[in-house]
Amino acid sequence: MPVLPYSTPPDETALQAVRLLNSKINFRRIVQSLGLPIAxxxxxxxxxxxVAKLSEFxxxxxxxxxxxxxxGGGWGSTVIHADAAEPVAHQLTRALVGQPERCNxxxxxxxxxxxAVPSVQMLVTDEGPSELFGGDQRVEDLSxxxxxxPAADRPVQERLVKAAFMVGDWLHGYSYRGVFGLDCGLLGDSYVVTEANVRRTGATHVAELARRLGPPGxxxxxxxxxxxxRLDLSFETAVRRLDRAGLGDHNAPARVILTTDAHIQEGVWRYAVLGQDGECVAEAEQQLHELLGIRPRSAAGSR
Structure with missing residues (x-):
C-alpha cells in the first residue's frame, strides 16, 4: 500500500482535523460552515x-x-419511527442496549x-485535494x-465532486495528507452530505486491488x-468454480477477486469484480451470483 503523502510527520493540527471530521456531530457543524447541505x-x-429531542423532532x-x-460501518445506527406501536422512548431504550453508557x-x-448514496473518494497532498474515484454505495441494514x-452519470455528480473538494481544502488547511471519502444521499436533483471517512476504507482497498491486479492501465x-x-461451499470450492468459469483469468474482460476468506467466520462472501467496462463487469457479477448461490438485492438504500 502506498505510504500516505506526508512530507513531514503530521502534527497535532492534522490529528485534530481527523478527530473532528470523523465525529458525526462535528462533521455536521463543519460542512454546514462550508455551506454544504445536510439532512x-x-x-x-x-x-x-x-429521548426528549427526538420525541419533539x-x-x-x-x-x-x-x-x-x-x-464506523453503521455500528449502533438505528431508525426510530414516529408511528410505531412502541413510543419513541421505548424504541430508543431497546436500540441503545449494548452501546456504552458513557459516550460522546x-x-x-x-x-x-x-x-442513491454515492461517495466521492479523494486524496489530499501538499498540492491540495484531487479526486481519486467516485461510486454508488451499496447499503444493507444501514451499513x-x-x-x-464509476458512479452513474447524473447532473448532480459535478456538485458532489465540488463538495468533496471543499472538504478536501478544509483538511488540507489543517495539514492532513491522505485519503478520505465524502458520502452523500440523493433525492432527485438535490443532495445532502451524510458523513466523511478520513481514512482508508473498503472502497479505497478495492481500488488498490484493481490497480495492482489489473492489466496495464x-x-x-x-x-x-x-x-x-450458499453455506455448503468451501472457500476453495468457490475459487475452483470461478476459475473453471474463466472469472479468475488475469486476461479476461472481467475478473472476480474473493477479497477475504470471510465465509467460514461470518458466512458471507466478500468479492470484487474488476473489468474494462460496466457491461462486462455487471455480467460477470451475475455469473458470480449464480455460481455462489447469491440472491439479488436492491442497489439503492437509505441512510
Whole structure:
C-alpha cells in the first residue's frame, strides 16, 4: 500500500482535523460552515436528552436515523419511527442496549428515502485535494456493503465532486495528507452530505486491488459487495468454480477477486469484480451470483 503523502510527520493540527471530521456531530457543524447541505436533525449528549429531542423532532416527521457520534460501518445506527406501536422512548431504550453508557453522544437526522448514496473518494497532498474515484454505495441494514464505480452519470455528480473538494481544502488547511471519502444521499436533483471517512476504507482497498491486479492501465470499472450465498461451499470450492468459469483469468474482460476468506467466520462472501467496462463487469457479477448461490438485492438504500 502506498505510504500516505506526508512530507513531514503530521502534527497535532492534522490529528485534530481527523478527530473532528470523523465525529458525526462535528462533521455536521463543519460542512454546514462550508455551506454544504445536510439532512434536518440535531444532537444529544445523553440518552435522556436524546429521548426528549427526538420525541419533539418526530412530531412532524415520519422517522429519524440515530447514530453514535463516534462509530464506523453503521455500528449502533438505528431508525426510530414516529408511528410505531412502541413510543419513541421505548424504541430508543431497546436500540441503545449494548452501546456504552458513557459516550460522546449521538446525532439524529430525518431518515430520507434516498434514490442513491454515492461517495466521492479523494486524496489530499501538499498540492491540495484531487479526486481519486467516485461510486454508488451499496447499503444493507444501514451499513456499507459495497460499491459500484464509476458512479452513474447524473447532473448532480459535478456538485458532489465540488463538495468533496471543499472538504478536501478544509483538511488540507489543517495539514492532513491522505485519503478520505465524502458520502452523500440523493433525492432527485438535490443532495445532502451524510458523513466523511478520513481514512482508508473498503472502497479505497478495492481500488488498490484493481490497480495492482489489473492489466496495464488498471481496470476502469469495478464493483464490490458483501453478500450471503450458499453455506455448503468451501472457500476453495468457490475459487475452483470461478476459475473453471474463466472469472479468475488475469486476461479476461472481467475478473472476480474473493477479497477475504470471510465465509467460514461470518458466512458471507466478500468479492470484487474488476473489468474494462460496466457491461462486462455487471455480467460477470451475475455469473458470480449464480455460481455462489447469491440472491439479488436492491442497489439503492437509505441512510
Amino acid at each position: 434536518a436533525g440535531g444532537q444529544a449528549a445523553t440518552a435522556a436528552e436524546l 418526530l412530531q412532524n416527521r415520519q422517522s429519524a436515523i440515530v447514530k453514535p457520534d463516534l462509530s 453522544g449521538w446525532v439524529f437526522e430525518e431518515f430520507l428515502p434516498f434514490d 456499507w456493503a459495497g460499491m459500484v464505480t 488498471g481496470f476502469g470499472h469495478w464493483r464490490c459487495d458483501t453478500r450471503r450465498g
